[in-house]
Amino acid sequence: MKKVLRYFVIGAIILTLLIGTAIGQTITSTIEVVYNSVNLTVNGQKINADNILYNGTTYVPLRAVAEALDKEVGWNQETKTATINDKAETVKVIRVVDGDTLVVNFQGREEKVRLIGIDTPESVHPDASKNVEEGKIASNFTKDKLEGKEIELEFDVQERDQYGRLLAYVYLDGVMFNKTLLAEGYAQVSTYPPNVKYVEEFTETQRTARENNKGLWNEENFNNEVVLEVKTSGNYVGSLNSDKYHKPSCRYAKNIESYNEIWFDTTDEAQNAGYTACGVCKP
Numbered sequence: 155m156k157k158v159l160r161y162f163v164i165g166a167i168i169l170t171l172l173i174g175t176a177i178g179q180t181i182t183s184t185i186e187v188v189y190n191s192v193n194l195t196v197n198g199q200k201i202n203a204d205n206i207l208y209n210g211t212t213y214v215p216l217r218a219v220a221e222a223l224d225k226e227v228g229w230n231q232e233t234k235t236a237t238i239n240d241k242a243e244t245v246k247v248i249r250v251v252d253g254d255t256l257v258v259n260f261q262g263r264e265e266k267v268r269l270i271g272i273d274t275p276e277s278v279h280p281d282a283s284k285n286v287e288e289g290k291i292a293s294n295f296t297k298d299k300l301e302g303k304e305i306e307l308e309f310d311v312q313e314r315d316q317y318g319r320l321l322a323y324v325y326l327d328g329v330m331f332n333k334t335l336l337a338e339g340y341a342q343v344s345t346y347p348p349n350v351k352y353v354e355e356f357t358e359t360q361r362t363a364r365e366n367n368k369g370l371w372n373e374e375n376f377n378n379e380v381v382l383e384v385k386t387s388g389n390y391v392g393s394l395n396s397d398k399y400h401k402p403s404c405r406y407a408k409n410i411e412s413y414n415e416i417w418f419d420t421t422d423e424a425q426n427a428g429y430t431a432c433g434v435c436k437p
């Protein structure tokens with residue numbers, strides 16, 4: 155019984171730590187756990203967590219909750235660590251539209267997938283003047299790597315955008331391709347709240363690619379044109395880590411690390427990017 159109780163306590167602690175970050179941000183759920191007496195409800199629905207030890211498997215409340223929310227649970231016996239992940243969807247790439255957009259076979263249907271957190275230059279924009287050579291290079295890179303392949307999709311907070319496209323982090327052989335595009339310099343970071351799961355990693359990867367003149371950051375490859383322009387000034391500023399935008403004079407604006415800054419010329423531009431006005435500086 156002691157052992158059971160210990161798992162229970164561990165489970166409850168991890169539950170507190172993880173549910174908030176892993177699940178709380180994706181779904182508005184109320185989770186109540188009363189441990190010792192095993193009382194578990196998710197969104198008011200009682201979850202049966204009585205069978206703590208079953209067929210040699212230890213079920214902790216974490217598992218019961220996560221499974222009730224259709225999440226995948228991993229348990230590392232050595233480190234006594236539980237992980238909660240969204241279930242990965244394995245899909246086949248039917249074709250590559252451009253550097254950051256694919257058509258895949260998803261649950262028996264053809265679906266468009268937009269790789270999130272990044273942006274590659276345009277290559278198939280209906281307005282031909284927006285299409286650039288660099289866009290074709292990025293597009294060919296994605297075609298070479300992904301066309302016809304089996305990939306895994308991981309979602310962030312929003313599963314689809316306003317055009318109905320799936321928004322995903324795409325994995326090829328266990329490596330995230332969104333990040334590969336950044337590392338090779340074929341894309342730049344373009345993250346909109348609330349889909350910001352990997353923003354810090356992405357920003358860091360982009361910085362390294364830029365420092366090493368990878369791909370499109372190597373201006374010499376492209377007649378000294380600056381092909382990826384990151385706005386470094388404007389009338390309003392936000393952070394890649396938050397969803398607020400500020401006047402540059404705001405004390406919160408001054409706390410934003412320069413590599414996390416995202417600049418806007420107008421309040422409309424900020425709001426279209428998913429940012430809301432700071433309540434202190436009232437931009």
Ligand SMILES: [Zn+2]
Nearest residue numbers: 400404432435
């Ligand atoms: Zn402010």
